[in-house]
Amino acid sequence: MRQFQHAIVRRPCRAMVDGITSAPELGKPIYELALEQHDAYIRALEQCGIEVSILDADEAFPDSCFIEDVAVLSKKCAVVTNPGAPSRNGEKRLIIDEIRKYYDEAAIHCIQTPGTLDGGDVMMVGDCFYVGESERTNTEGIRQFGSILAAYGYSCIAVPMEKMLHLKTGVNYLENNNLLAAGEFAQNPLFDRFQKVLVPEEEAYAANCVWINDTIIVPEGYPKVLAEIKKLGYRTVTVDVSEFRKLDGGLSCLSLRF
Ligand code: CIR
Numbered sequence: 543m544r545q546f547q548h549a550i551v552r553r554p555c556r557a558m559v560d561g562i563t564s565a566p567e568l569g570k571p572i573y574e575l576a577l578e579q580h581d582a583y584i585r586a587l588e589q590c591g592i593e594v595s596i597l598d599a600d601e602a603f604p605d606s607c608f609i610e611d612v613a614v615l616s617k618k619c620a621v622v623t624n625p626g627a628p629s630r631n632g633e634k635r636l637i638i639d640e641i642r643k644y645y646d647e648a649a650i651h652c653i654q655t656p657g658t659l660d661g662g663d664v665m666m667v668g669d670c671f672y673v674g675e676s677e678r679t680n681t682e683g684i685r686q687f688g689s690i691l692a693a694y695g696y697s698c699i700a701v702p703m704e705k706m707l708h709l710k711t712g713v714n715y716l717e718n719n720n721l722l723a724a725g726e727f728a729q730n731p732l733f734d735r736f737q738k739v740l741v742p743e744e745e746a747y748a749a750n751c752v753w754i755n756d757t758i759i760v761p762e763g764y765p766k767v768l769a770e771i772k773k774l775g776y777r778t779v780t781v782d783v784s785e786f787r788k789l790d791g792g793l794s795c796l797s798l799r800f
Pocket of ligand 1: 561562563605608610611627630661662663707708710711789790791792794795
């Protein structure tokens with residue numbers, strides 16, 4: 543069973559109101575409320591027994607609170623990604639100094655152009671990493687990622703994608719062979735080996751929950767998913783992340799856990 547000791551988060555910046563969104567009909571995020579929700583998210587992480595490193599907001603990058611996308615941190619190595627959205631690509635330079643606090647230089651790798659990769663497309667299942675081939679993550683990015691991982695004895699499985707922003711927008715591993723799956727991933731045979739919790743369409747946003755040391759953080763307002771997760775025997779914590787949802791961001795996007 544894996545265990546996390548640390549998380550890294552980045553405070554939302556005022557410019558987040560201009561972040562990328564596919565759902566403008568939800569309205570712009572309210573910055574002050576986003577800060578309060580971010581505080582609660584940090585408290586939820588801490589309640590799971592991990593130490594949280596809080597990085598300063600960066601006004602140059604509206605989406606930079608979605609720190610999951612800029613790195614993949616595993617037990618043996620760290621991979622700085624090459625984010626596929628042009629307005630977000632420079633975020634990769636903001637994370638490297640923080641990563642150096644936890645990893646030897648030799649264990650830090652970078653995805654290089656023309657490869658692109660967003661951390662939101664990477665789902666870790668033990669020593670195997672599922673990687674969504676999305677609008678943000680391309681075949682070359684997955685190839686580079688797979689070859690970095692192979693040197694550490696990890697494997698990599700590419701997951702073709704059609705609609706969702708990131709792989710973990712729709713599928714998340716809860717350990718103990720349990721998997722939350724929504725929409726295009728619900729029937730994907732690549733995930734048949736798992737005990738699947740199928741997420742109903744009206745609660746699709748809650749497919750993005752976070753497992754931390756046997757607690758599941760669940761977004762507030764999704765009672766069916768919450769009930770299913772409780773049924774599996776997990777301790778749960780709910781956090782309202784409505785303001786991040788307006789930018790297509792889920793719970794996992796807001797932290798790097800390792
Ligand atoms: C973006 O479009 O990049 C941000 N507005 C949302 C990123 C969400 N990140 C994630 O799913 N890992």
